[in-house]
Amino acid sequence: MGKYLLAHDIGTSGNKATLFAVEGKLIKSAHAAYEVYYGEGGKAEQNPEDWWNAVCICTREIMEGIAPEDILAVSFSAQMQCCLVVDNEGKVLRPAMIWADTRAKCQAKELEEKLAGLNYYDLLGHPLSPSYSIEKFMWIRDNEPEVYEKTYQMLQVKDYIIYRMTGKFVTDHSDASGTNAYDLTKQCWAKEVLDAAGISEEKLPKIHASSDVIGKLTEEAAKELGLTTQTKVVCGGGDGACSALGAGCVDAGEMFLCFGTSAWIAGTTDEKVLDDAKVCMCFAHVIPGKYVPCGTMQSAGSAYSYIKNTFCHEEIEKAKELGRNSWESINLLAEQSPAGADGLIFLPYLAGERSPRWNPDASGSFLGIRMYHEKGDYIRAVLEGVAMNMDLILQAHRKNIPVEKMILTGGGAKGKIVAQILADVLGIPMKRPNYMEESTSIAAAVIAGVGCGAYEDFHAINKFLTFSEPIMPNVSVKGVYDKQKKVFDAAYEALKPLYPVM
Helix, strand or coil: CCCEEEEEEECCCEEEEEEEECCCCEEEEEEEECCCEEEHHHEEEECHHHHHHHHHHHHHHHCCCCCHHHEEEEEEEECCCCEEEECCCCCECCCEECCCCCCCHHHHHHHHHHCCCCCHHHHHCCCCCCCCHHHHHHHHHHHCHHHHHHCCEEECHHHHHHHHHHCCCEEEHHHHCCCCCEECCCCEECHHHHHHHCCCHHHCCEEECCCCEEEECCHHHHHHHCCCCCCEEECCEEHHHHHHHHCCCCCCCCEEEEECCCEEEEECECCCCCCCCCCCEEEECCCCCCEEEEEEECCCHHHHHHHHHHHCHHHHHHHHHHCCCHHHHHHHHHHCCCCCHHHCEEECCECEECCCCCECCCCCEEECCCCCCCHHHHHHHHHHHHHHHHHHHHHHHHCCCCCCCEEEECHHHCCHHHHHHHHHHHCCCEECECCCCCHHHHHHHHHHHHHHCCCCCHHHHHHCCCECCCECCCHHHHHHHHHHHHHHHHHHHHHHHHHHHC
């Protein structure tokens, strides 16, 4: 029988387990969903027991017909910027505050005031924000002091699963770099930030390399998962950094664009990369000693879904009747609109914006509406608006990295028209991997393989990926998009004063 690597991609809406042969072939996968509990003031919480149950369900399903002893190792990619507090026995003290929780606005402001004399962007590679873990931990300290006092460790999502599997409290460099409390240059917890935050470093886990073997499964965990106590548990990483490895960006200067619910341009570098305008962030990589500069926008695929669900009921129903994918009909409408959508422009800020605007008050807009605009123009304008926002991120990267080509990943970029618009607006060739939606799972599998010794290094990603011929930009539409980009940027600046009161 063959030998296998088990990857868990622990996302916001569910866990996806994927089984890979060591030769790089995807064998099978399983998914289990769980809830996010939203509330007033920016509350977004999850029950960590739901994560564990999902991991157990998926593992048992995926192991049907597979000998447990043939699993060499298990590792993880997971949502980042969480704040989960546990006591010294690993007992969860309150629901986890996930990345989407923004209640810690006062704490972010407090931290910014206390660090006013420090270049924290250079230290952390990130702005200060209530989205990050340390600000959330400060919120718990201020609002639930009894919970804070009982806290032994603040963990990330995958860290809790590792604890349930091995009984050990750890994190990795990539997840640590998403906390707002990690010194990106020294690659350790940032004492200056922790002192300003009033948080004891003792309450933070030891930082490991992503490929470190943390231990083997406990008897209890092996029984719940349907594996053996000889299964190695490898640390894994945060999904942002895993997406770079899973796209095939192993060597310095390799860049990719991921078009999913949100979208980002990121890649791999040997040095910490920051931009003067602070458009982008920088994470520690899952590849030791490397970095992931990243610019992330909020609404990409979600903006496309919005226009589909709001304006395309007829196409959705017809596709159901014919047993077809409704996205094919939506993409066809976009193809029938000319480059530039006949002058229609869309600002894709449906959920505020991170890169390049960093404006939580921003909102979406259509501009230049005329009587002759049809449904297809609106759909195309949405895709072009997302692409023009991504172009601003690309230009920020280009101040430090000579980006001349990119890898394109993410389920939203499967459609030909989406990929072509991205190539045309950004003016850059793009090639797509054979696995468009498996980047983070593949990365977790490679990390598991490196950790257990099945692979010599992270170039083993080449066992998993093959690429299409590049999608080339259409030079004939460059003039159209150069004009649109100027209007797009000016429109945001014109509307910016109105966002706080809209």
